[in-house]
Amino acid sequence: MSLFHRDTPEETAFRTEVRTWLEANVPAETLHELDVTNPEVSREWHRKLWQRGWIAPHWPREFGGMGATLEQQVILMEELARVGGPYVQPSGLNFLGFAIMEFGTEEQKRDLLPDILSGDTTWCQGYSEPEAGSDLASLRTRAVEDGDDFVVNGQKIWSSGAPHCDRMFALVRTEPDPKARHAGISMLLIDLATPGITVTPIQTLTGHVHFSIVTFIDVRVPKTSILGKLHGGWKVANHVLTFERLSGSSPRHDLIAIDTLRRLSEATGRVSDPAFRDRMASAGIDVVAHMAMHRRAVERVKAGQSLGFMASVMKIAGANALHNVTDLLLDAAGSDAASSFKHTDNGQELDPLGLFLLSRRATIWGGSAEIQRNIIAERILGFPRSWR
């Protein structure tokens, strides 16, 4: 059971089944990795979960998903976090898949969805550009119609997983001077092996090869690769962005961080320093409060209501809670915080600096914290649009 939910007997049985299987099958070499360290192991893990039927608990059965109840989804999420399995490329499973179900042609559904599930095709998201970040609608990558193809020129950046992925769903400008900023953008499904594409990996602050620059020079993409309508890409993109999945703001990362904090402070002895315990309590209280909010969100979705703009509230609350804990991780490590020496617990290396650095992304990706605050101010509190 988790703190705010007592499993029903069926849920307990499911949890036990999941836990037993995970513990027997998780590859030991990638336990608790912070990001993809070995793409092959990640793919293999994806395939294993797929074969077990657990890769897409949130997908409807008609598209090959598990059609799991919300509680089963939460249980899987919790147990995966607990066992600390390898990183699974999420873009196809969590974003693109749903957009294809909603906007795809019958052929696209038939051809693309099964491979997303099996892990045979992995996808990355191509929205951001060097000059288009928070202001995504200012994107410039061009796609010009030419016979049966589009010819694509431009650059995408920060595409997570691009160095290891097979394809990209990319927002491109199909109309250079539209009347409205959001018009004239289309969603293209692009094979990254197409001639004219260069993928230049970028290392993240944690040293992982997580994202990249993807450059397109006269890249020919068949017209059948458009998802949704021509010039209708903004609608598809928004569907992807606002598709409400509770997993986005789940307390998973807080819990991993706080578990590391407990183990590290025990290893370093900080745990018995009253001043330090006081700060641990403050950080822990924020995590518990965030868990409570997440639980209420689950209940709300179960009651058939959408999260709406509360997703922005949850994102900020989650990032705040996480940052409190990761700040403390550095203190718990003391003078070893930034050295190559690592404390271990049960044979596992504890990486406070890694978690601290990794947590910086929580307020940047998927719409920065400032953008979430703009959304709360405008859409929830009803304040006038500020200059932006």
Next chain:
Amino acid sequence: MMDAFTDFDSGDEERLIRDSVRRMVQERRKPIVRQGSIVAPGTHARGYLQELEALGLSELMLSDGNIDISMVRRIAILSEEAGAGLFITPVIESIGLPLLACTGLVPPGAGIASPGMVLTAIAEPFAAARTLPSVTSTSNGQLCLSGTAGRIPFAPMADGFLLAANNQGTPQLLLVPAKGTDFELTPEPMADGSERGKLVFDGFRLSPACLLAQGSDATKATDILLDVLMLSTAAQLAGIAARVHDMACDHIRTRHQFGRVLAAFQALQHRAANDYVAVEVTRAFLYQVCDIWNEGETRRALLHALLVKSAQTAIDVAKSTIQMHGAMGFTLEHEVGWYLKAAIVASTRYGDLAAHRRLFADSNLAYW
């Protein structure tokens, strides 16, 4: 405002309760004015239950049978509205006896004969070193009470006390009248206009019928009372936070500077957005704790966490609201300062925040 995480699962009954209590609080709210100036803008009514009774609403607070989830949710709603309306009054403190009657830990009908308002007096519950008034039995079967119970919230209002005491190491719960020659009450004014008091007993004689519970029953009874008091206090703090946040939003929507409303400036929008997040997390936490009320092992630790979170939110959002009001927020005329004081008083009513954090850390609850 949108239906957030809190009210989505409220049934019609809970909504009705919230609406009628909110109306009552607004109608009954009377600032205390002394010599022409506002001493406190809140109401210091004799007791929340008494106010509810006058409206025929008292059964909303108490129901027959156990203290169950629907009852604690109602207590949370009523307490939130009390906080939001700056209705500074013993919300739960005056219903200790009927609450315990629900649990069967005190004999049925106990205290019915005692007139007036009986307030809960559990001295300094979470202090590291703590002494309770001590009880001895006299040769003629009477009880004799000596010692001090300090910092008892609202004590000067009481006609009697539900007092936690100690009889040579055995915890006891007594029903004690608030009058007597061997009893002294020293009132202590609080920053929000309320009062607490120090009770000093010096060989105070009581009939054996005053002993309501002892041993593990007395411990259980005081624990239950404390749990409900903590929940209610946290809910009052959540109500304060939500109200001052609304106040700030209303103000910046209408005040103009530089040719536009303040709410158009992103710096204030983001401040308000952060406050909104804090209020929503706190209220979600509050109702989530209500909903797992029956999980006995984790409840107390969660209540420590909830009190810290709600106190921090109420105090932070009140400070932020003062900031958004400019100089006007820094006056005794504007209510927001009184809300801040009320938040500080409530946050120290049952233990201080450092104690709650310490007890939460000791529980190891956050570490699965």
